[in-house]
Structure formats: C-alpha cells, structure tokens
Amino acid sequence: MTDxxxxxxxxSITDLRVAFATRGGLVRAVDGVSLEVRAGECLGxxxxxxxxxxVTFASVMGLIRPPGRIEGGSIRFGGRDLVGLDPAAYRRLRxxxxxxxxxxASTSLNPALTVGTQITEVLLAHAEDLPAGHGPRRRAARxxxxxxxxxVGIPAAEGRLDDYPHQFSGGMRQRMMIAIALSCRPRLLIAxxxxxxxxxTIQAQVLELIAGIRATLGMSVVLITHDxxxxxxxxxxxxxxxxxxxxxxxxxxxxxxxxxxxxxxxLLRSVPVLSDLDRPIQPIPGQVPDLVDLxxxxxxxxxxxxxxxxxxxAVPMRGLGAGRAARCVLAEAAP
Amino acid sequence: xxxxxxxQRLLHLVPVLLGVTVIVFLMMSLTPxxxxxIMLANQNxxxxxxxxxxxxxxxxxxxxxxxASFVGNALRGDFGQSLFHRRPVADVIAERLPATIExxxxxxxxxxxxxxxxxxxxxxxxxxxxxxxxxxxSLFGVSLPGFWFGILLLLAFAVNLRLLPVSGAIDFAHQPxxxxxFLTIDSLLSxxxxxxxxxxxxxxxxxxxxxxxxxxxxxxxxxxSMLEVLRQDYITFAEAKGLSRARILALHAxxxxxxxxxxxxxxxxxxxxxxxxxxxxxxxxxxxxRLVVESIFVRNYPLVQAAVLLYAVTYxxxxxxxxxxxxxxxxxxxx
Numbered sequence: 001m002t003d004x005x006x007x008x009x010x011x012s013i014t015d016l017r018v019a020f021a022t023r024g025g026l027v028r029a030v031d032g033v034s035l036e037v038r039a040g041e042c043l044g045x046x047x048x049x050x051x052x053x054x055v056t057f058a059s060v061m062g063l064i065r066p067p068g069r070i071e072g073g074s075i076r077f078g079g080r081d082l083v084g085l086d087p088a089a090y091r092r093l094r095x096x097x098x099x100x101x102x103x104x105a106s107t108s109l110n111p112a113l114t115v116g117t118q119i120t121e122v123l124l125a126h127a128e129d130l131p132a133g134h135g136p137r138r139r140a141a142r143x144x145x146x147x148x149x150x151x152v153g154i155p156a157a158e159g160r161l162d163d164y165p166h167q168f169s170g171g172m173r174q175r176m177m178i179a180i181a182l183s184c185r186p187r188l189l190i191a192x193x194x195x196x197x198x199x200x201t202i203q204a205q206v207l208e209l210i211a212g213i214r215a216t217l218g219m220s221v222v223l224i225t226h227d228x229x230x231x232x233x234x235x236x237x238x239x240x241x242x243x244x245x246x247x248x249x250x251x252x253x254x255x256x257x258x259x260x261x262x263x264x265x266x267l268l269r270s271v272p273v274l275s276d277l278d279r280p281i282q283p284i285p286g287q288v289p290d291l292v293d294l295x296x297x298x299x300x301x302x303x304x305x306x307x308x309x310x311x312x313x314a315v316p317m318r319g320l321g322a323g324r325a326a327r328c329v330l331a332e333a334a335p
Numbered sequence: 336x337x338x339x340x341x342x343q344r345l346l347h348l349v350p351v352l353l354g355v356t357v358i359v360f361l362m363m364s365l366t367p368x369x370x371x372x373i374m375l376a377n378q379n380x381x382x383x384x385x386x387x388x389x390x391x392x393x394x395x396x397x398x399x400x401x402x403a404s405f406v407g408n409a410l411r412g413d414f415g416q417s418l419f420h421r422r423p424v425a426d427v428i429a430e431r432l433p434a435t436i437e438x439x440x441x442x443x444x445x446x447x448x449x450x451x452x453x454x455x456x457x458x459x460x461x462x463x464x465x466x467x468x469x470x471x472x473s474l475f476g477v478s479l480p481g482f483w484f485g486i487l488l489l490l491a492f493a494v495n496l497r498l499l500p501v502s503g504a505i506d507f508a509h510q511p512x513x514x515x516x517f518l519t520i521d522s523l524l525s526x527x528x529x530x531x532x533x534x535x536x537x538x539x540x541x542x543x544x545x546x547x548x549x550x551x552x553x554x555x556x557x558x559x560s561m562l563e564v565l566r567q568d569y570i571t572f573a574e575a576k577g578l579s580r581a582r583i584l585a586l587h588a589x590x591x592x593x594x595x596x597x598x599x600x601x602x603x604x605x606x607x608x609x610x611x612x613x614x615x616x617x618x619x620x621x622x623x624x625r626l627v628v629e630s631i632f633v634r635n636y637p638l639v640q641a642a643v644l645l646y647a648v649t650y651x652x653x654x655x656x657x658x659x660x661x662x663x664x665x666x667x668x669x670x
Contacts, residue, residue: 061575087580095577102575107568112590112665122576164666180576 008079009036010188010220011060016073018055018064025292029055029068031244034317037188042214042221044235044252046228046267050288051241053224057190059083061100062090078187096126099181100190104197105173109165109180116161119145119180126184145183151216152179152209171202178209185217192224207234228271232256237323240264243289243299246317250324260326263300298328306330344658348651355647356409360402363640370394373634374418414641419633424641428623432645433516434504435615435622439607441538442546443600449550451596454557455584458565458592469554476551481610485544485617492540500537502619509533541618545610549603556599561592594664601657605650 018030030052037043047053058064060075062082075082077098082090094100102108110118120141123130130140142161149157152175165173174194181189191210195203211234214221223235231238231252238256239249240263248261259265266284273279286303295301297312304311310329317327371388380388389395393404408414414424457466493501500506504518511521511530519538522530564570565588573587611624619625623642630638 063571063574091577091579093577094575100572100575102568102572104568108572110569110573110587110591111667113587114666121578121582125576125578125582166667177572180572 010039010078011037011222012076013056013060014074014076016056016059016075017071018052018059019069019071021067021069022292027291028244028294029291030059031294032073033241033244033246034073035239035246035249037220037222039187040214040218040220041236042211042223042234044231044238045222045224045241046226046231046238047241048226048288050243050291052244053241054192056241057100057192057222057224060190061094061098062087092126095122095181095186096184097186098188098190099184099186100192101174101177101181101194103193105177106165106170106197108177109173111165114162114164115168115176115180116142116145116163119148119161119176119183122180122183145179148179148183149176151213152176152182154179170198171205174198174202174206175209178206178213182213182217182219186219188220188222189214190222190224193226194223195225195227195230203230210234228256228267240267243294244291245299245327246325247300247328248324248326250320251322254322254324260320260324260331261300261328262304262306262330264326266303341659344655348655351651352648355651356406356644357402359640359644359647360405362643363636364398364401370418370634370636409641409644414644415637417630417635417638419630419635419638424638427626427638428641428645430516431621431623431626434518434620435608435611435624437504437517437519438538438541438545438615438620438622439604439611441542442549442607443604445542445546446550446553446603447600449546450553451557451589451593453550454554454596455561455589455592457554457558458561459584461562466558469558473551473554476547476554479547481544481548481613482617484547485541485614488540488544489617499540500533504537504621505530505534506537541614541620544617545607545614548610549600549607552603553596553600557592557596560595561588564588564592567591590664594661597657597660597664601654601660604653608646608649 013036014034016030016033017028020027020029029050033052033056035043045053045056055064055068059070060077060082062085064070070083073083077093082093085093109115120138123141123144124137127141127144130137130144145161146157149160154160154172154175160168165176168176174197178191178194189210194210195206198206207230210221210223213219223230225231235252237250238252239246240255240261241247242263248255248259248264250260255264256268259268263284266282269282270284272281284303289295289299289302295312296314298304298315301307301311308329315327315329317325318331319325320331369385369389371385371392371394375385375388386395393401396404412425414428416422417424417427420427453465453469457469460466489501492499509527509530511518511525511527514521514524518534519531522528522534570583570588573583578587608624611620611622612628613624614620615622615624616628623645627639627642629635630642
C-alpha cells in the first residue's frame with residue numbers, strides 16, 4: 001500500500017444483505033457486508049463454507065435467484081448501482097466488464113459444446129469492435145479466442161478450438177475457463193476458489209497465470225478462497241468473512257502479521273507453516289452458527305477464547321487506521 | 336462416429352436379432368393348435384388331407400430343421416404365403432407398411448413438438464401455472480386409453496364438428512399416384528396439394544391419439560432432465576458470461592437435457608408400433624397394425640410371425656439409431 005490518495009473504487013459494496021427463504025426460516029447468508037475493490041488491485045476474500053463469500057459475489061454478478069433475495073444495500077460498479085439493474089443491462093455487464101470463474105472447471109464448462117463455441121459466444125455476445133457480416137465476425141471472434149487461449153498458456157491453441165472440455169486435462173480446463181472469462185478483457189475478475197479443484201502442483205501455475213494476466217490487462221481481481229496462504233502470496237488486501245459479516249479487513253501483510261480479530265488469528269493458527277513444523281496446528285473449536293437464528297452480539301462469541309461481557313451487544317466494525325478494521329470489542333487503533 | 340465403430344455396433348445387432356428370431360419362431364411353434372387343422376377345421380378334412388397339408392407347410396419336419404428353413408427363407412425376404420390373401424406375406428406387409436410408418440412418424444413429430452417446448456417451459460417456470468397444467472395434462476395423457484381418447488376425438492372433430500374425416504388414410508378422389516406408398520410424400524412428388532391436404536387431414540386425429548401418451552411421457556422426462564441440467568455449474572457459468580436467456584436455455588441447457596428424452600423417445604417409438612394396432616383399428620387406418628389384428632382373428636400365422644419379427648427388428652434398429660443420436664448430443668460417447 002502507498003500513501004498517495006486513493007482513486008475512486010471500481011467496485012464498492014455497502015451494507016449488502018442477502019437472505020434465502022428456507023423451510024427452517026430466513027437464512028441471512030450475507031448480513032451487512034461493505035467492501036471496496038480498487039482499480040488494478042487484488043482483494044482476497046477469506047472465509048469458511050457458508051460464510052457468505054460466494055453469495056456476496058454472486059450478488060455482484062446478479063446471479064441471486066429465488067429463494068434468494070437481495071434485501072438491502074448497494075453494489076456500485078463503475079459509478080452505477082447494480083442492485084435492481086434491469087436484466088438486459090446486467091447481461092451487457094456480465095462477461096464484458098465483470099467476469100467470474102467458478103470453482104471447478106470440469107463442471108463449469110458445458111460438456112456438450114466445443115470450447116471454441118464456449119469462448120467465441122462471449123465475444124459474439126459482447127465485443128463491439130468485431131467486423132460486420134456473419135463470416136468475418138465469426139473469423140475475428142475465433143482469432144481472438146485463439147489469442148486468449150495462447151495468453152493463458154494453452155499449447156497449440158488454434159488446433160484445440162474444436163475440442164470438447166473432456167479432451168483437456170484438469171489444469172488446461174481451468175486455463176480454458178479463465179480464457180473464456182477474460183475473453184472480453186473485463187475490468188474485474190471474480191475468481192471463486194480457482195484452485196480448490198486442482199492438484200497442488202497446478203494450483204500455483206493457475207494463480208501465477210491470474211496474477212500475470214492481471215498485470216498485463218490491468219484489471220482488478222477478487223480472489224475468493226479459504227486458503228490464507230494463497231491470500232498472503234497474491235492479494236494486496238484481504239477481507240475475512242464469518243457468518244455473513246466481514247470480521248476483519250486490511251492490507252494483507254499487516255493482517256497476517258498481526259490479526260486483530262480472534263477468528264483471523266484462529267484461522268492463521270490452524271494453517272500449518274512449513275518453516276515452523278514444530279508449531280502445533282490448532283483448529284478453532286466449535287462450529288459456525290446457524291444463520292437462521294443469530295444472536296445480537298458477536299457471532300464468533302461461542303467459539304472465542306477471549307469472550308467478554310461487551311461481546312453480547314452488537315459489535316460494529318471498528319476502524320483501526322492504516323486501512324484496517326475489525327469487528328471486535330478488543331480491537332484498538334494502533335497508537 | 337468412426338466407420339469402424341459403426342460397423343462394430345452394427346455387428347452387435349446380429350446376436351440380438353438372432354435371439355429375437357428364435358423367440359418369435361418358438362412362440363408361434365409352441366402356440367397350442369395345429370395351423371393345418373385350424374385351416375381345414377370347417378372342411379371335414381380326412382386325417383390324410385391334414386397330413387398332406389402339414390407336409391406341404393413343412394410342419395412334419397423337426398423343430399430345428401423348420402427353424403433353419405425359416406431363418407434361411409426370412410433372410411431372402413421369403414416369409415411364406417399369407418394364408419388369407421393367397422399372396423406372399425412379404426408383399427402384403429410391404430403394401431401396408433408405408434401407412435403405418437407415416438402414422439408413427441406423424442405421432443412422433445407431434446409428440447416431440449408438444450413435449451420438448453412444454454417440458455422446457457415447465458422446468459424454467461417450475462411450480463408456475465403452466466408447469467402445473469402441463470403436469471396434470473401429462474397425467475391425463477398417460478392414463479387415457481388410446482381407443483377411448485381416439486373415439487372421443489372422432490366424436491368431437493369428425494362427427495359433431497365435421498372438420499376432419501372419420502376414417503381411412505385418404506379420400507379416393509384425392510389418391511395420388513403411388514410412388515413410395517407414403518401418401519404425403521407421393522402427394523408432394525406428384526405436385527398435388529389437394530392430396531397433401533386431404534392426407535394430412537386424415538392423419539391428424541390418429542397421429543394425435545397415438546402421440547399423446549408419448550408426448551406426456553416425453554414432457555415429463557424433458558422437464559425432469561431440464562431441472563437437473565439447470566442446476567449445473569455450466570449453466571451458472573453461462574449466465575456469468577452474459578449470454579441471452581434464450582441461448583442459455585436452447586443451447587447450453589437443452590443440448591444436455593435432451594439425452595434422456597432421446598433415449599425414452601426411442602423406446603417409445605418402438606412401442607408406438609404396438610399402440611398402432613388399437614389406433615389403426617379405431618380410425619380404420621390401412622396400416623400394418625390393423626392387418627395384424629385381422630390376421631390374428633383368422634389364424635393367419637405366417638403373416639403374424641413375419642409382422643412380429645418386423646416389430647422386433649424395428650425396435651432394435653430404432654434403439655440403434657438412438658445410440659447414434661446420443662453420440663451427436665454427447666461428445667463423450669464419441670470416440
């Protein structure tokens with residue numbers, strides 16, 4: 001992080017609330033999340049399954065479907081509010097300005113269509129600078145698809161357009177999904193658990209690829225993961241989600257060096273460190289609370305070793321200076 | 336599919352068809368009642384005359400010998416003489432077959448045209464009014480007996496409203512010159528639009544009667560498989576690419592959802608032939624089904640035997656075609 005004034009954020013989410021109607025009651029999957037993504041930066045989103053990290057960004061993509069509903073808040077992207085945006089305008093935005101990759105490329109690519117179809121269709125749907133006429137348009141889209149496949153490191157790209165996803169290896173499929181997502185050179189890429197489904201050796205390749213393309217295209221990246229190691233390596237800033245709320249956010253290096261929320265600290269203690277294998281791994285005791293019937297106070301309270309009387313009342317996010325914030329009564333601004 | 340593989344699949348058909356032939360032959364041979372005695376039952380024939388006829392029909396030879404000669408003759412297209420028509424069975428069947436194929440094809444087209452759009456709409460608007468109507472309607476479609484529904488249609492459209500003809504495949508005045516035996520095709524070949532209109536008017540009610548139960552089943556299969564497909568990651572990814580709703584449904588979802596529909600359609604096409612007997616009888620359709628019913632009544636064994644064998648062979652071949660279609664829809668099967 002530098003000290004020069006912050007540019008207008010590319011994406012800014014304010015007090016977002018998303019709930020799902022279930023038989024057991026209203027599940028508040030996202031409950032007052034606010035965050036910003038600045039132009040060109042990489043923001044890490046960390047949290048367990050069910051913490052609301054994927055739902056938050058499905059909301060950004062406009063992909064919340066009934067029984068889910070955005071109950072309140074705003075999502076500003078490039079100067080306009082996306083909540084309540086009409087479907088046609090949203091379609092023009094998705095894939096062109098905001099792109100998303102999903103966790104598992106082997107289930108996210110359509111098994112019945114060639115990868116060529118799946119990448120050119122995005123270009124044909126969005127790209128405005130393709131030549132006129134059916135034939136020339138298609139040829140230009142194919143050429144651009146090949147260029148993008150080369151960019152993500154797919155060997156012999158021009159010969160692979162007519163292949164089906166099952167003819168690619170796991171790592172190549174992931175690259176293909178990234179190529180599809182980036183084909184219209186979006187301003188923001190949301191990568192939802194891009195490495196979870198991959199072998200360890202390929203994980204690093206895919207992350208390096210995303211980092212490299214981010215630099216080449218100058219786009220912003222949101223990296224959704226449950227792996228703090230990935231965040232430490234690739235993200236400028238990080239936001240930690242717990243039970244539908246952000247519990248801590250700030251520049252990655254500082255958050256990891258000195259976490260200000262007991263949950264972040266717990267997450268760090270539960271990750272094995274290669275340089276210090278003697279240090280015991282300490283899992284966080286207890287379980288994520290039921291999102292239907294949440295207590296008013298701190299949501300981490302039942303699992304917290306530092307529980308306090310003040311924790312039973314609602315705990316707001318506290319600014320700690322230097323771009324940091326934490327949702328804990330014990331967090332104090334650095335002197 | 337590669338030619339070698341196609342050949343291999345075709346060779347797989349040989350043992351199946353042989354098995355079918357054995358079963359058909361045994362069924363006819365082991366049915367109680369001696370054809371020779373039945374044929375001569377009302378003619379006060381002497382035992383010598385019966386024995387002589389048995390010899391002429393080859394019934395005095397052993398079962399294996401009779402089977403071998405049955406197969407040998409069948410391979411040359413010789414199914415013996417129709418006892419009732421005093422003409423070769425093959426000729427009699429060939430005369431009636433086009434009408435049945437025409438009716439089955441019309442029923443299949445009707446079923447697919449109704450089932451696929453309705454199944455897709457029902458799945459997309461799951462729980463909506465159209466979905467419920469379609470579900471209830473399909474229950475009726477499956478449950479209504481063909482002979483009753485056919486008579487109902489006849490009463491409504493032919494007898495009361497006088498919009499459509501009561502029976503037959505074409506009116507004598509509109510009979511086109513016979514080229515293929517298919518009335519619609521012959522009408523087109525001879526350029527007689529009046530014949531075409533007349534043939535289609537005759538075709539409508541029997542095709543609807545025959546196709547309705549199939550449409551009902553296919554609608555349910557399409558709906559269920561569409562619901563399954565719409566939950567897949569690749570649909571979410573397609574949405575994230577900003578594609579139009581129409582493209583997502585018609586290409587990304589339907590191409591995958593049609594796999595079970597094609598399988599069931601093939602099985603149902605096989606059973607269309609069985610349903611034909613009832614529908615052809617109700618509508619006085621000059622097809623194979625009615626011929627078989629008539630032949631059973633007059634104990635015309637050679638014809639029934641040949642027809643049953645034809646049904647079985649058709650069934651097997653239709654499923655073979657479904658396998659081929661499968662490879663078009665599902666690239667993973669393509670090798």
